[in-house]
Amino acid sequence: MAIQPARVPGLPENIVVKRSTRRRKSVSASVENGVTVVVIPQRMTNAQARDYALELHERIAKRQARRSKKTDADLEARALQLRTRYLPTNPLPTSVMWSARQQQRWGSCTPADGTIRLSDRLKTMPDYVLDYVLIHELVHLVVNDHGAEFEKLVSMFPEYEKARAYLSGFEAGQAQQHRPE
Ligand SMILES: [Zn+2]
Known part of the structure:
Protein backbone atom coordinates (compact mmCIF):
# COMPACT_ATOMS: atom_id res chain seq x y z
CA MET A 1 0.00 0.00 0.00
CA ARG A 67 -16.14 29.85 5.75
CA SER A 68 -18.86 28.35 7.90
CA LYS A 69 -18.96 31.45 10.12
CA LYS A 70 -18.66 29.37 13.27
CA THR A 71 -17.93 32.17 15.70
CA ASP A 72 -19.32 32.41 19.24
CA ALA A 73 -21.99 34.78 17.96
CA ASP A 74 -23.03 32.31 15.24
CA LEU A 75 -23.15 29.51 17.76
CA GLU A 76 -25.35 31.51 20.09
CA ALA A 77 -27.67 32.51 17.23
CA ARG A 78 -27.95 28.87 16.23
CA ALA A 79 -28.74 27.80 19.80
CA LEU A 80 -31.49 30.41 20.03
CA GLN A 81 -33.00 29.25 16.72
CA LEU A 82 -32.97 25.62 17.82
CA ARG A 83 -34.51 26.50 21.15
CA THR A 84 -37.33 28.47 19.48
CA ARG A 85 -37.98 25.68 17.03
CA TYR A 86 -37.74 22.55 19.16
CA LEU A 87 -37.87 23.63 22.82
CA PRO A 88 -40.08 26.73 22.85
CA THR A 89 -40.98 26.39 26.53
CA ASN A 90 -37.33 25.99 27.55
CA PRO A 91 -35.53 28.93 29.19
CA LEU A 92 -33.10 30.90 27.02
CA PRO A 93 -29.38 30.36 27.61
CA THR A 94 -27.54 33.47 28.80
CA SER A 95 -24.43 32.70 26.75
CA VAL A 96 -23.30 30.03 24.29
CA MET A 97 -19.60 29.78 23.47
CA TRP A 98 -16.99 27.56 21.85
CA SER A 99 -14.37 26.03 24.09
CA ALA A 100 -10.94 24.71 23.10
CA ARG A 101 -10.57 23.05 26.51
CA GLN A 102 -13.32 20.47 26.17
CA GLN A 103 -11.35 17.58 24.74
CA GLN A 104 -13.16 14.89 26.73
CA ARG A 105 -16.69 16.21 26.44
CA TRP A 106 -18.75 17.53 23.54
CA GLY A 107 -20.50 20.15 25.56
CA SER A 108 -21.33 21.39 29.02
CA CYS A 109 -24.00 23.47 30.64
CA THR A 110 -24.18 25.44 33.90
CA PRO A 111 -27.88 25.74 34.80
CA ALA A 112 -27.12 28.15 37.68
CA ASP A 113 -26.04 30.91 35.30
CA GLY A 114 -27.55 29.57 32.07
CA THR A 115 -24.26 29.22 30.17
CA ILE A 116 -23.44 26.60 27.55
CA ARG A 117 -19.99 25.64 26.20
CA LEU A 118 -19.34 23.48 23.18
CA SER A 119 -16.10 21.71 22.28
CA ASP A 120 -14.53 23.28 19.21
CA ARG A 121 -13.93 19.75 17.88
CA LEU A 122 -17.57 20.01 16.75
CA LYS A 123 -16.71 22.81 14.32
CA THR A 124 -15.64 20.35 11.66
CA MET A 125 -18.52 17.93 12.19
CA PRO A 126 -21.82 17.83 10.27
CA ASP A 127 -24.39 20.48 11.23
CA TYR A 128 -26.93 17.98 12.59
CA VAL A 129 -24.29 16.74 15.08
CA LEU A 130 -23.55 20.27 16.26
CA ASP A 131 -27.31 20.96 16.51
CA TYR A 132 -27.83 17.81 18.55
CA VAL A 133 -25.16 18.78 21.10
CA LEU A 134 -26.73 22.25 21.39
CA ILE A 135 -30.17 20.69 21.97
CA HIS A 136 -28.64 18.28 24.51
CA GLU A 137 -27.13 21.16 26.50
CA LEU A 138 -30.26 23.32 26.16
CA VAL A 139 -32.27 20.50 27.72
CA HIS A 140 -29.71 20.30 30.55
CA LEU A 141 -30.66 23.87 31.48
CA VAL A 142 -33.83 22.33 32.92
CA VAL A 143 -33.11 18.60 33.32
CA ASN A 144 -29.94 17.46 35.10
CA ASP A 145 -29.86 13.75 34.31
CA HIS A 146 -30.39 11.70 31.16
CA GLY A 147 -33.70 10.17 32.28
CA ALA A 148 -37.13 9.93 30.65
CA GLU A 149 -37.86 13.68 30.77
CA PHE A 150 -34.50 14.41 29.18
CA GLU A 151 -35.12 11.86 26.39
CA LYS A 152 -38.56 13.27 25.70
CA LEU A 153 -37.20 16.78 25.21
CA VAL A 154 -34.11 15.77 23.23
CA SER A 155 -36.24 13.69 20.85
CA MET A 156 -37.99 16.89 19.72
CA PHE A 157 -34.90 17.26 17.53
CA PRO A 158 -35.60 14.84 14.62
CA GLU A 159 -31.99 13.82 13.95
CA TYR A 160 -31.04 13.05 17.54
CA GLU A 161 -30.52 9.32 16.98
CA LYS A 162 -28.45 9.85 13.86
CA ALA A 163 -26.28 12.38 15.70
CA ARG A 164 -25.76 10.05 18.65
CA ALA A 165 -24.73 7.27 16.30
CA TYR A 166 -22.27 9.63 14.63
CA LEU A 167 -20.69 10.69 17.94
CA SER A 168 -20.45 7.16 19.32
CA GLY A 169 -18.93 6.00 16.03
CA PHE A 170 -16.41 8.81 16.27
CA GLU A 171 -15.54 7.91 19.87
CA ALA A 172 -15.19 4.21 19.01
CA GLY A 173 -12.82 5.16 16.18
CA GLN A 174 -10.72 7.22 18.56
CA ALA A 175 -10.56 4.42 21.11
CA GLN A 176 -9.37 2.05 18.40
CA GLN A 177 -6.61 4.42 17.31
CA HIS A 178 -5.42 4.61 20.89
CA ARG A 179 -5.41 0.89 21.49
CA PRO A 180 -1.84 -0.20 22.11
CA GLU A 181 -0.46 -2.71 19.64
ZN1 LIG B 1 -25.72 15.28 29.06
Whole structure:
Protein backbone atom coordinates (compact mmCIF):
# COMPACT_ATOMS: atom_id res chain seq x y z
CA MET A 1 0.00 0.00 0.00
CA ALA A 2 1.28 3.44 -0.86
CA ILE A 3 -0.42 5.31 1.98
CA GLN A 4 -0.46 3.97 5.52
CA PRO A 5 -1.52 5.34 8.90
CA ALA A 6 1.42 6.38 11.07
CA ARG A 7 1.72 6.60 14.84
CA VAL A 8 2.94 10.09 15.65
CA PRO A 9 3.22 10.91 19.38
CA GLY A 10 2.00 14.24 20.73
CA LEU A 11 -1.03 14.79 18.49
CA PRO A 12 -4.61 15.31 19.68
CA GLU A 13 -7.21 12.67 18.84
CA ASN A 14 -8.68 14.56 15.91
CA ILE A 15 -5.48 14.59 13.87
CA VAL A 16 -4.38 11.49 12.00
CA VAL A 17 -1.11 11.20 10.09
CA LYS A 18 -0.55 8.91 7.12
CA ARG A 19 2.74 8.24 5.44
CA SER A 20 2.99 7.97 1.68
CA THR A 21 5.79 6.13 -0.09
CA ARG A 22 5.05 8.13 -3.24
CA ARG A 23 5.62 11.52 -1.66
CA ARG A 24 9.03 13.10 -1.54
CA LYS A 25 8.34 16.54 -0.16
CA SER A 26 4.71 17.54 -0.39
CA VAL A 27 2.41 17.47 2.61
CA SER A 28 -1.36 17.60 2.30
CA ALA A 29 -4.31 17.66 4.65
CA SER A 30 -8.05 17.13 4.45
CA VAL A 31 -10.91 16.75 6.90
CA GLU A 32 -12.86 13.50 7.03
CA ASN A 33 -15.72 13.20 9.52
CA GLY A 34 -14.25 15.78 11.86
CA VAL A 35 -10.76 14.30 11.77
CA THR A 36 -7.89 16.11 10.07
CA VAL A 37 -5.98 13.61 7.93
CA VAL A 38 -2.44 14.71 7.09
CA VAL A 39 -0.46 12.85 4.43
CA ILE A 40 3.31 13.18 4.72
CA PRO A 41 6.29 11.68 2.90
CA GLN A 42 7.42 8.30 4.20
CA ARG A 43 10.82 9.56 5.36
CA MET A 44 9.73 12.53 7.47
CA THR A 45 10.60 12.25 11.18
CA ASN A 46 7.89 12.08 13.87
CA ALA A 47 8.86 15.52 15.16
CA GLN A 48 8.53 17.06 11.70
CA ALA A 49 5.29 15.16 11.12
CA ARG A 50 3.84 16.48 14.37
CA ASP A 51 4.75 20.09 13.58
CA TYR A 52 3.34 19.91 10.05
CA ALA A 53 0.19 18.15 11.22
CA LEU A 54 -0.53 20.70 13.95
CA GLU A 55 0.13 23.63 11.64
CA LEU A 56 -2.05 22.26 8.84
CA HIS A 57 -4.81 21.36 11.26
CA GLU A 58 -4.81 24.87 12.68
CA ARG A 59 -4.89 26.41 9.21
CA ILE A 60 -7.77 24.20 8.07
CA ALA A 61 -9.75 24.81 11.27
CA LYS A 62 -9.40 28.58 10.86
CA ARG A 63 -10.39 28.48 7.22
CA GLN A 64 -13.40 26.30 7.99
CA ALA A 65 -14.45 28.53 10.86
CA ARG A 66 -14.30 31.57 8.56
CA ARG A 67 -16.14 29.85 5.75
CA SER A 68 -18.86 28.35 7.90
CA LYS A 69 -18.96 31.45 10.12
CA LYS A 70 -18.66 29.37 13.27
CA THR A 71 -17.93 32.17 15.70
CA ASP A 72 -19.32 32.41 19.24
CA ALA A 73 -21.99 34.78 17.96
CA ASP A 74 -23.03 32.31 15.24
CA LEU A 75 -23.15 29.51 17.76
CA GLU A 76 -25.35 31.51 20.09
CA ALA A 77 -27.67 32.51 17.23
CA ARG A 78 -27.95 28.87 16.23
CA ALA A 79 -28.74 27.80 19.80
CA LEU A 80 -31.49 30.41 20.03
CA GLN A 81 -33.00 29.25 16.72
CA LEU A 82 -32.97 25.62 17.82
CA ARG A 83 -34.51 26.50 21.15
CA THR A 84 -37.33 28.47 19.48
CA ARG A 85 -37.98 25.68 17.03
CA TYR A 86 -37.74 22.55 19.16
CA LEU A 87 -37.87 23.63 22.82
CA PRO A 88 -40.08 26.73 22.85
CA THR A 89 -40.98 26.39 26.53
CA ASN A 90 -37.33 25.99 27.55
CA PRO A 91 -35.53 28.93 29.19
CA LEU A 92 -33.10 30.90 27.02
CA PRO A 93 -29.38 30.36 27.61
CA THR A 94 -27.54 33.47 28.80
CA SER A 95 -24.43 32.70 26.75
CA VAL A 96 -23.30 30.03 24.29
CA MET A 97 -19.60 29.78 23.47
CA TRP A 98 -16.99 27.56 21.85
CA SER A 99 -14.37 26.03 24.09
CA ALA A 100 -10.94 24.71 23.10
CA ARG A 101 -10.57 23.05 26.51
CA GLN A 102 -13.32 20.47 26.17
CA GLN A 103 -11.35 17.58 24.74
CA GLN A 104 -13.16 14.89 26.73
CA ARG A 105 -16.69 16.21 26.44
CA TRP A 106 -18.75 17.53 23.54
CA GLY A 107 -20.50 20.15 25.56
CA SER A 108 -21.33 21.39 29.02
CA CYS A 109 -24.00 23.47 30.64
CA THR A 110 -24.18 25.44 33.90
CA PRO A 111 -27.88 25.74 34.80
CA ALA A 112 -27.12 28.15 37.68
CA ASP A 113 -26.04 30.91 35.30
CA GLY A 114 -27.55 29.57 32.07
CA THR A 115 -24.26 29.22 30.17
CA ILE A 116 -23.44 26.60 27.55
CA ARG A 117 -19.99 25.64 26.20
CA LEU A 118 -19.34 23.48 23.18
CA SER A 119 -16.10 21.71 22.28
CA ASP A 120 -14.53 23.28 19.21
CA ARG A 121 -13.93 19.75 17.88
CA LEU A 122 -17.57 20.01 16.75
CA LYS A 123 -16.71 22.81 14.32
CA THR A 124 -15.64 20.35 11.66
CA MET A 125 -18.52 17.93 12.19
CA PRO A 126 -21.82 17.83 10.27
CA ASP A 127 -24.39 20.48 11.23
CA TYR A 128 -26.93 17.98 12.59
CA VAL A 129 -24.29 16.74 15.08
CA LEU A 130 -23.55 20.27 16.26
CA ASP A 131 -27.31 20.96 16.51
CA TYR A 132 -27.83 17.81 18.55
CA VAL A 133 -25.16 18.78 21.10
CA LEU A 134 -26.73 22.25 21.39
CA ILE A 135 -30.17 20.69 21.97
CA HIS A 136 -28.64 18.28 24.51
CA GLU A 137 -27.13 21.16 26.50
CA LEU A 138 -30.26 23.32 26.16
CA VAL A 139 -32.27 20.50 27.72
CA HIS A 140 -29.71 20.30 30.55
CA LEU A 141 -30.66 23.87 31.48
CA VAL A 142 -33.83 22.33 32.92
CA VAL A 143 -33.11 18.60 33.32
CA ASN A 144 -29.94 17.46 35.10
CA ASP A 145 -29.86 13.75 34.31
CA HIS A 146 -30.39 11.70 31.16
CA GLY A 147 -33.70 10.17 32.28
CA ALA A 148 -37.13 9.93 30.65
CA GLU A 149 -37.86 13.68 30.77
CA PHE A 150 -34.50 14.41 29.18
CA GLU A 151 -35.12 11.86 26.39
CA LYS A 152 -38.56 13.27 25.70
CA LEU A 153 -37.20 16.78 25.21
CA VAL A 154 -34.11 15.77 23.23
CA SER A 155 -36.24 13.69 20.85
CA MET A 156 -37.99 16.89 19.72
CA PHE A 157 -34.90 17.26 17.53
CA PRO A 158 -35.60 14.84 14.62
CA GLU A 159 -31.99 13.82 13.95
CA TYR A 160 -31.04 13.05 17.54
CA GLU A 161 -30.52 9.32 16.98
CA LYS A 162 -28.45 9.85 13.86
CA ALA A 163 -26.28 12.38 15.70
CA ARG A 164 -25.76 10.05 18.65
CA ALA A 165 -24.73 7.27 16.30
CA TYR A 166 -22.27 9.63 14.63
CA LEU A 167 -20.69 10.69 17.94
CA SER A 168 -20.45 7.16 19.32
CA GLY A 169 -18.93 6.00 16.03
CA PHE A 170 -16.41 8.81 16.27
CA GLU A 171 -15.54 7.91 19.87
CA ALA A 172 -15.19 4.21 19.01
CA GLY A 173 -12.82 5.16 16.18
CA GLN A 174 -10.72 7.22 18.56
CA ALA A 175 -10.56 4.42 21.11
CA GLN A 176 -9.37 2.05 18.40
CA GLN A 177 -6.61 4.42 17.31
CA HIS A 178 -5.42 4.61 20.89
CA ARG A 179 -5.41 0.89 21.49
CA PRO A 180 -1.84 -0.20 22.11
CA GLU A 181 -0.46 -2.71 19.64
ZN1 LIG B 1 -25.72 15.28 29.06
